[in-house]
Amino acid sequence: MQTTPRILMIRPSMFGFNDQTALSNLFQHVDHGGENIQSQALEEFNQFVALLRVHGVLVLAVDDDPEFHTPDAIFPNNWISTHEDGSLFIYPMEAENRRQERNIKIIKAVQNGYGYKHYVDLSFFEQTGKYLEGTGSMVLDRVNHIAYACLSSRTNEEVLAYFAALSGYRTATFQAIDASGKAIYHTNVMMSIGDRFAVICLEAIAHPEDRDALIRSITATQKEIIPISLSQMNAFAGNLIQISNKLGESLIVMSTQAFESLDERQKSALGQYGSLIHSPLWTIERFGGGSARCMIAEIHVPYSTNL
Numbered sequence: 001m002q003t004t005p006r007i008l009m010i011r012p013s014m015f016g017f018n019d020q021t022a023l024s025n026l027f028q029h030v031d032h033g034g035e036n037i038q039s040q041a042l043e044e045f046n047q048f049v050a051l052l053r054v055h056g057v058l059v060l061a062v063d064d065d066p067e068f069h070t071p072d073a074i075f076p077n078n079w080i081s082t083h084e085d086g087s088l089f090i091y092p093m094e095a096e097n098r099r100q101e102r103n104i105k106i107i108k109a110v111q112n113g114y115g116y117k118h119y120v121d122l123s124f125f126e127q128t129g130k131y132l133e134g135t136g137s138m139v140l141d142r143v144n145h146i147a148y149a150c151l152s153s154r155t156n157e158e159v160l161a162y163f164a165a166l167s168g169y170r171t172a173t174f175q176a177i178d179a180s181g182k183a184i185y186h187t188n189v190m191m192s193i194g195d196r197f198a199v200i201c202l203e204a205i206a207h208p209e210d211r212d213a214l215i216r217s218i219t220a221t222q223k224e225i226i227p228i229s230l231s232q233m234n235a236f237a238g239n240l241i242q243i244s245n246k247l248g249e250s251l252i253v254m255s256t257q258a259f260e261s262l263d264e265r266q267k268s269a270l271g272q273y274g275s276l277i278h279s280p281l282w283t284i285e286r287f288g289g290g291s292a293r294c295m296i297a298e299i300h301v302p303y304s305t306n307l
Contacts, residue, residue: 002195014038014071015073015288016287083142087116093123138155148174172213
């Protein structure tokens, strides 16, 4: 299944601007010390979790470990992914302080709680300076087993191929850039795959042949392409995610900034595939450079688990 009602979220203990990630993440803005960023981010996090639970989403919210300085712990989808075949993947991270987010207690709780039999740790690639930051680097079409990825310093083609060989996915890679010509750091800020739709910033794809190949791949899987502009991408409209709730209803989750950037035609198109829900994530987006999708690590329960 493309969607799941079960998700993992990490409650931040020291959210803030991360200077180790800022060089490649141009969505971040420098903290000048004039705001209490942690308390504002925590309020946004708690409000977001409450909204999801009201809509019937099964949220496993875990506190960040304050022992380590992990300003980006609120974005767990970069270091862990789970799959219905019973596999759990751990990923190599570019920033050294982000590697401390891989909390073994959380890994064991998820692994044992849901019955994942195959534990795959790719973090050894960090030793050779090669990275693949989970479902930030990859946007997964889980039904058709396609991993879409824009290549960047955080998304290495060799590690991607290794993931594909172990998981049974095929890869669709391309170059994506922002308006200034800089590489987009994560695929999931410029595109999202749902069960029957794909939101994509086609303007960001650098080469026409890559753009055409991507369109062909997505249309071949019979999904409607809903294009967004570069300015909408910068408002995190590409960083939305389709999940389900415990009743099996489809939800399309995004930030309030992303929602407000969409025009009525785009909202109507997305509304065919689920209820649009949004939450204000202004602080998290501004200083963390990530949004709603980045905050959600899906828990795809193995086929063999009765839940």
